[in-house]
Amino acid sequence: MDVWKNSTLSAGPLGAALDSAYSAYEAILAVMLSLRFVVAYVVPLFHQTWFQDGFRLLLLGSVMETARRFWKKVADRVTESVFTTATFESPDFAFDWVDDYLSVNHAWGFLTAFRVTSAMSTQPGVQLAKDADFVDDAGHPVPCYEADADREEFWRWRGHWIKLSKKPGVRHWKTGEESEGVIRISVYSWKKWVLDALVKEAREHYIKNSKPRLIDDSGAKSEAVIIAHIEQPDRIFEWLCDFLGSANAWGNVRQLYVSSRQTGPSWGIDSSPELEVVKDEDMDDELLERLKKRPKVNYRPAADRPQLFKWKSHWVQVTRDQGSRDWRTGKEEGGKLTLILHNANRSILDDLIEASRVHFSKASQHLVTIYLADQYGSWSKTITKARRPLDTLILPNGVLELLLDDARDFMASEKWYRTAGVPHRRGYLLYGMPGTGKSSTIHALASELMLPIYSISLATKGMDDSALQNLVAETPPECILSIEDIDCAFPEPRSAEDLEEEEEGFQQERAARRRARQEDAEAQGAELPEEILDQMEGAMLPPRTSDVTLSGLLNLIDGVWSEEGRLLFATTNHIEKLDPALIRPGRIDVKISYTASTRDQAARLFERFFPPESYPSTSGTGSSADVPRLSSAYVSVSAPSRAADLDVPRAFLNKDEVHKLAEEFAAAIPEHKFSAAALQGFLLLWKSDPLGAVSAVREFVDNSEKEEKERDDARRKAAARRKARRKQDRGEDPEVL
Numbered sequence: 001m002d003v004w005k006n007s008t009l010s011a012g013p014l015g016a017a018l019d020s021a022y023s024a025y026e027a028i029l030a031v032m033l034s035l036r037f038v039v040a041y042v043v044p045l046f047h048q049t050w051f052q053d054g055f056r057l058l059l060l061g062s063v064m065e066t067a068r069r070f071w072k073k074v075a076d077r078v079t080e081s082v083f084t085t086a087t088f089e090s091p092d093f094a095f096d097w098v099d100d101y102l103s104v105n106h107a108w109g110f111l112t113a114f115r116v117t118s119a120m121s122t123q124p125g126v127q128l129a130k131d132a133d134f135v136d137d138a139g140h141p142v143p144c145y146e147a148d149a150d151r152e153e154f155w156r157w158r159g160h161w162i163k164l165s166k167k168p169g170v171r172h173w174k175t176g177e178e179s180e181g182v183i184r185i186s187v188y189s190w191k192k193w194v195l196d197a198l199v200k201e202a203r204e205h206y207i208k209n210s211k212p213r214l215i216d217d218s219g220a221k222s223e224a225v226i227i228a229h230i231e232q233p234d235r236i237f238e239w240l241c242d243f244l245g246s247a248n249a250w251g252n253v254r255q256l257y258v259s260s261r262q263t264g265p266s267w268g269i270d271s272s273p274e275l276e277v278v279k280d281e282d283m284d285d286e287l288l289e290r291l292k293k294r295p296k297v298n299y300r301p302a303a304d305r306p307q308l309f310k311w312k313s314h315w316v317q318v319t320r321d322q323g324s325r326d327w328r329t330g331k332e333e334g335g336k337l338t339l340i341l342h343n344a345n346r347s348i349l350d351d352l353i354e355a356s357r358v359h360f361s362k363a364s365q366h367l368v369t370i371y372l373a374d375q376y377g378s379w380s381k382t383i384t385k386a387r388r389p390l391d392t393l394i395l396p397n398g399v400l401e402l403l404l405d406d407a408r409d410f411m412a413s414e415k416w417y418r419t420a421g422v423p424h425r426r427g428y429l430l431y432g433m434p435g436t437g438k439s440s441t442i443h444a445l446a447s448e449l450m451l452p453i454y455s456i457s458l459a460t461k462g463m464d465d466s467a468l469q470n471l472v473a474e475t476p477p478e479c480i481l482s483i484e485d486i487d488c489a490f491p492e493p494r495s496a497e498d499l500e501e502e503e504e505g506f507q508q509e510r511a512a513r514r515r516a517r518q519e520d521a522e523a524q525g526a527e528l529p530e531e532i533l534d535q536m537e538g539a540m541l542p543p544r545t546s547d548v549t550l551s552g553l554l555n556l557i558d559g560v561w562s563e564e565g566r567l568l569f570a571t572t573n574h575i576e577k578l579d580p581a582l583i584r585p586g587r588i589d590v591k592i593s594y595t596a597s598t599r600d601q602a603a604r605l606f607e608r609f610f611p612p613e614s615y616p617s618t619s620g621t622g623s624s625a626d627v628p629r630l631s632s633a634y635v636s637v638s639a640p641s642r643a644a645d646l647d648v649p650r651a652f653l654n655k656d657e658v659h660k661l662a663e664e665f666a667a668a669i670p671e672h673k674f675s676a677a678a679l680q681g682f683l684l685l686w687k688s689d690p691l692g693a694v695s696a697v698r699e700f701v702d703n704s705e706k707e708e709k710e711r712d713d714a715r716r717k718a719a720a721r722r723k724a725r726r727k728q729d730r731g732e733d734p735e736v737l
């Protein structure tokens, strides 16, 4: 038939008939051949006993297999109608609900297959009570058994038989969150409500009692949670750090940074209080006492596994991502906190942030927070100082009251400003010689008005208009914006000689200012590290000019960002350098001049230092230990010897006596000669001996005047030397000095 197949001719009806006939013939032939084969070879086999047995077995097997299949079909049908089956897959929350519920209710009681791990605080508790310690008393991890049911398990729940199986999934390396795990539950009941009730109960149990499994912030569960990222140096970062510390959120943190520096926010991780110094034979009592004063150890959580803590019955997961650290100050920048609320209700996040704000404000109500600007335009450093009572400032009568009333009135009249179409801003300029209380005034006002201070020093190297704009844009509506050394924005063309001279004067001024700040902090029992002092004065090194322009400053004052009820305080030691446009009314509304102390101020300062009924009426208790520390600053003043016997009861100076001493002290001080800072420095030397202070004040004045004269002479000589050098350089004949 190949002929037909390959033929290009059409076969036609006759061809087709012939073809069919031939096919039939072939089929008959095949059947006959098969029959012949069967008769010849197979039939005889049936006479063989072994074949008959084998055949019977085969037949039986087929029948049995058919019956099994039939039964399975029937059983599946019955199961489908009688059982309710559910599958739970991780990382869905439903997996955790039932996983936890089954574990807690010992549903896997007869199971013999487990996955055993050293306990992780994140997983639902098999054989572990919730919130149990996951390490033993010696600090070693305890084992944790988890069901690994590759076969089915039966469990009786509320009168129903339940068939269980579980395939544990894969764990996330960091959070322990599980994925690809499967739990299958079949309830022997066709009523779906039994399964429903089980799932509901498991869910409720999980929400009420269980510590949730940590979750990955990019994971599938994120739809059912709220994830919030908070970055440094935002203020909320600081509130939260403080709050999380108080909520013991870092209680179980395992990776810590340990340092003796006390900078940065408080994380609430304290060193063990029960540590005690044990005296040994190499230790005398003095050393023991000294060792007992343990330095504070600062623990910071490293970027570690997320931590879970409960806040108002809500589970909150927090992860800390570390920013970069300044190698010099150890201060961290660009850190991040990620909060995951195991709840999709956003109002809980609002509540949490509000609670942290309130907590922060309460904790710092006796403190003033000062945010310091860096040259990159961010508020990168924060310091807190004790509040400064107004009466610690000795200013001409009425000045403080005026400032305070004005600021209060301004803050209370936002509506008036709006209705009158006047920009709601108020500018104050405090100007005058260094050390007369300008910064202290801002500090005291901030304390009284309970406002944070945002402090920018225009002398900060690299500060420019755009940094200034960024900084101001980031300040909150209610704050004091303090711009120090505002005159730096107005450099004058100066000769090299002027510059050199100015630099010399500046360095002296700078040293005095640092000393005053350090002493101020010490008087409050604090210590200002060098880097903070640098920052407080903007790490100002020559040239003491700024890249900030007049228009930049005017923009700052006039710009839209200034109309939010902020109090602007500008300070300068050189009002004469300021452009009149900057300080015209509307930009600067109140100008206060700070001068060297009058006699009256000196007397008040003395009385503030020595309250009545606190000091013995005889001299001799001056702390000689203080002298070396401060003497370099305020010429040599000899402290009296500690001759008086402290055990002998003596009368204390009463109000009149103190007043009299104050007048005596003030009489020795020339009017408008010494700044309050200078007088304060002197009085600090005698802080426990008012009589000694009075008897030494004349020497102090004489020495100071002498020193000033020497300084002037030295400055004049240096200037003359420079002039002579320049003449020589020009080839002229230098005058002989």
Ligand SMILES: Nc1ncnc2c1ncn2[C@@H]1O[C@H](COP(=O)(O)OP(=O)(O)OP(=O)(O)O)[C@@H](O)[C@H]1O
Binding pocket: 392, 393, 394, 395, 433, 434, 435, 436, 437, 438, 439, 440, 441, 513, 516, 517, 519, 520, 572, 573, 594, 675, 676, 677, 678, 680
């Ligand atoms: N009028 C004052 N009353 C009380 N203490 C003062 C007064 N003036 C200065 N002091 C003290 O002197 C120190 C320095 O004061 P402060 O920094 O306020 O001066 P300042 O005028 O801002 O100086 P500068 O212009 O150098 O910044 C502080 O310890 C402060 O307590």
